[in-house]
Amino acid sequence: xxxxxxxxxxxxxxxxxxxxxxxxxxxxxxxxxxxxxxxxxxxxxxxxxxxxxxxxxxxxxxxxxxxxxxxxxxxxxxxxxxxxxxxxxxxxxxxxxxxxxxxxxxxxxxxxxxxxxxxxxxxxxxxxxxxxxxxxxxxxxxxxxxxxxxxxxxxxxxxxxxxxxxxxxxxxxxxxxxxxxxxxxxxxxxxxxxxxxxxxxxxxxxxxxxxxxxxxxxxxxxxxxxxxxxxxxxxxxxxxxxxxxxxxxxxxxxxxxxxxxxxxxxxxxxxxxxxxxxxxxxxxxxxxxxxxxxxxxxxxxxxxxxxxxxxxxxxxxxxxxxxxxxxxxxxxxxxxxxxxxxxxxxxxxxxxxxxxxxxxxxxxxxxxxxxxxxxxxxxxxxxxxxxxxxxxxxxxxxxxxxxxxxxxxxxxxxxxxxxxxxxxx
Amino acid sequence: xxxxxxxxxxxxxxxxxxxxxxxxxxxxxxxxxxxxxxxxxxxxxxxxxxxxxxxxxxxxxxxxxxxxxxxxxxxxxxxxxxxxxxxxxxxxxxxxxxxxxxxxxxxxxxxxxxxxxxxxxxxxxxxxxxxxxxxxxxxxxxxxxxxxxxxxxxxxxxxxxxxxxxxxxxxxxxxxxxxxxxxx
Numbered sequence: 001x002x003x004x005x006x007x008x009x010x011x012x013x014x015x016x017x018x019x020x021x022x023x024x025x026x027x028x029x030x031x032x033x034x035x036x037x038x039x040x041x042x043x044x045x046x047x048x049x050x051x052x053x054x055x056x057x058x059x060x061x062x063x064x065x066x067x068x069x070x071x072x073x074x075x076x077x078x079x080x081x082x083x084x085x086x087x088x089x090x091x092x093x094x095x096x097x098x099x100x101x102x103x104x105x106x107x108x109x110x111x112x113x114x115x116x117x118x119x120x121x122x123x124x125x126x127x128x129x130x131x132x133x134x135x136x137x138x139x140x141x142x143x144x145x146x147x148x149x150x151x152x153x154x155x156x157x158x159x160x161x162x163x164x165x166x167x168x169x170x171x172x173x174x175x176x177x178x179x180x181x182x183x184x185x186x187x188x189x190x191x192x193x194x195x196x197x198x199x200x201x202x203x204x205x206x207x208x209x210x211x212x213x214x215x216x217x218x219x220x221x222x223x224x225x226x227x228x229x230x231x232x233x234x235x236x237x238x239x240x241x242x243x244x245x246x247x248x249x250x251x252x253x254x255x256x257x258x259x260x261x262x263x264x265x266x267x268x269x270x271x272x273x274x275x276x277x278x279x280x281x282x283x284x285x286x287x288x289x290x291x292x293x294x295x296x297x298x299x300x301x302x303x304x305x306x307x308x309x310x311x312x313x314x315x316x317x318x319x320x321x322x323x324x325x326x327x328x329x330x331x332x333x334x335x336x337x338x339x340x341x342x343x344x345x346x347x348x349x350x351x352x353x354x355x356x357x358x359x360x361x362x363x364x365x366x367x368x369x370x371x372x373x374x375x376x377x378x379x380x381x382x383x384x385x386x387x388x389x390x391x392x393x394x395x396x397x398x399x400x401x402x403x404x405x406x407x408x409x410x411x412x413x414x415x416x417x418x419x420x421x422x423x424x425x
Numbered sequence: 426x427x428x429x430x431x432x433x434x435x436x437x438x439x440x441x442x443x444x445x446x447x448x449x450x451x452x453x454x455x456x457x458x459x460x461x462x463x464x465x466x467x468x469x470x471x472x473x474x475x476x477x478x479x480x481x482x483x484x485x486x487x488x489x490x491x492x493x494x495x496x497x498x499x500x501x502x503x504x505x506x507x508x509x510x511x512x513x514x515x516x517x518x519x520x521x522x523x524x525x526x527x528x529x530x531x532x533x534x535x536x537x538x539x540x541x542x543x544x545x546x547x548x549x550x551x552x553x554x555x556x557x558x559x560x561x562x563x564x565x566x567x568x569x570x571x572x573x574x575x576x577x578x579x580x581x582x583x584x585x586x587x588x589x590x591x592x593x594x595x596x597x598x599x600x601x602x603x604x605x606x607x608x609x
Binding site: 159162163164165166167169180181182183184185186187189191195281282283284286287288302305306319320321377378 | 467470471472473476496498500501502503549550551552553571572573574575588589590
């Protein structure tokens with residue numbers, strides 16, 4: 001559909017005019033992603049990842065709906081129904097591999113999108129709510145991905161579900177009853193599989209709703225941009241369509257090439273071989289590891305042992321296990337508070353010479369946490385995980401607030417145009 | 426709305442108190458009622474009658490020689506039954522006075538010292554500890570070792586080392602005869 005000026009030939013079409021008069025959907029689309037949405041003219045390729053995440057969501061919903069037509073949510077049949085999809089259903093292997101790898105690429109796009117926001121200060125006034133909705137999307141994605149991974153009912157599905165649901169048993173007093181409620185039994189079993197299936201189908205549409213709110217909040221003040229300087233007037237913007245629709249389409253082409261490379265040539269690269277063994281409730285695999293996108297969170301969870309320095313202040317109050325669970329969820333929820341933890345008024349790291357370094361250290365820290373999460377909790381990995389966990393929280397709770405006060409930012413350009421016509425420094 | 430408006434704007438402001446009371450109390454009753462009506466939906470997620478019906482398991486102990494262990498399923502969970510050796514029992518009693526994260530006497534964890542019966546689910550995050558079969562690692566204390574996050578249990582199933590907070594739980598069970606137990 002071409003989104004053009006309301007005065008365009010398209011808008012003069014009789015049918016379009018008839019609909020538009022009764023429900024102005026065409027001008028709504030035009031103002032959302034069309035020529036009626038003025039976008040900062042200096043958006044770079046880091047701004048592609050929002051629409052890429054949207055593309056990934058659509059791929060997941062479409063492939064998921066088709067998979068459900070062939071999948072059976074029952075402990076005795078689930079594993080075999082997935083194998084049937086892989087072997088017998090026409091093109092089933094392709095649809096499943098799209099869905100499996102689509103989850104990974106959804107997270108890749110979203111993580112880059114988040115780090116882009118952190119670098120360019122996209123979470124600062126007036127975009128705090130936009131950012132918070134984004135964190136909610138991340139949480140919903142994590143819940144969806146976790147429950148989806150349980151559905152094939154392989155060994156990793158089963159034991160991943162067991163370990164993660166057992167986290168809630170750390171909650172004092174009600175923990176055990178809560179876990180029984182989650183399971184619908186005394187172990188992860190058929191009732192658990194059925195409810196996870198139900199919620200795994202529901203949550204993507206919750207995410208879709210959150211995405212619409214995310215875009216709504218985005219359009220209230222418009223996109224941030226690499227300078228972090230507010231749009232001062234029409235000279236700073238260009239219409240979203242065709243300039244950024246074409247840029248996004250180009251990015252989608254590149255994204256799809258990489259995504260489809262994995263789908264066709266390394267479809268199990270992101271997976272675990274153990275998940276091709278049917279679930280066995282009496283044998284735990286020797287090395288349980290979550291999907292890669294959970295590894296940093298998993299590392300934070302496991303960092304909390306009785307010897308961990310961050311555990312000492314709360315050791316009189318709770319077990320190390322509970323502290324780990326709180327830290328893991330806290331590490332994501334804290335992201336929602338970044339607009340207030342970061343005290344600097346300057347948005348873009350381009351004009352924050354010190355923050356720029358701390359940003360990259362934070363990225364590195366996050367990658368280290370991911371590596372720690374992938375290894376058994378032994379030897380050097382324990383220490384490394386505890387150091388990286390400490391730094392993660394120090395970055396958010398100590399460095400960000402103090403840096404905003406101490407750092408002397410560079411002069412920001414007067415406007416987006418001025419940043420090009422009169423280079424700073 | 427302006428076509429049908431009938432309340433003069435000033436009247437609303439003057440008579441706020443009574444209307445507000447009615448509005449707030451109605452809304453509160455409605456909210457509480459809605460919240461209560463959610464309970465059946467939440468409760469439907471709790472274990473169903475057929476799940477609860479599988480509450481007991483009976484085990485014949487006769488074929489288990491001293492030093493052997495078997496794993497039986499009770500409520501879907503593995504239950505470890507070990508026919509302990511004299512040395513293991515001595516060790517378990519001697520460790521009563523050791524530094525235990527979750528203090529418990531061996532005598533309180535068994536009905537007959539020869540037979541240790543407990544739920545074989547790690548109290549950390551629910552993995553199945555190793556140590557039941559010959560050749561499996563038994564951990565630093567000769568009992569069980571959980572491979573997921575490295576918890577060590579002793580010959581009485583007590584947590585000694587690692588992230589697990591509690592001892593392996595002892596289920597309710599009774600000896601129906603010298604060679605028959607009923608778990609649950």
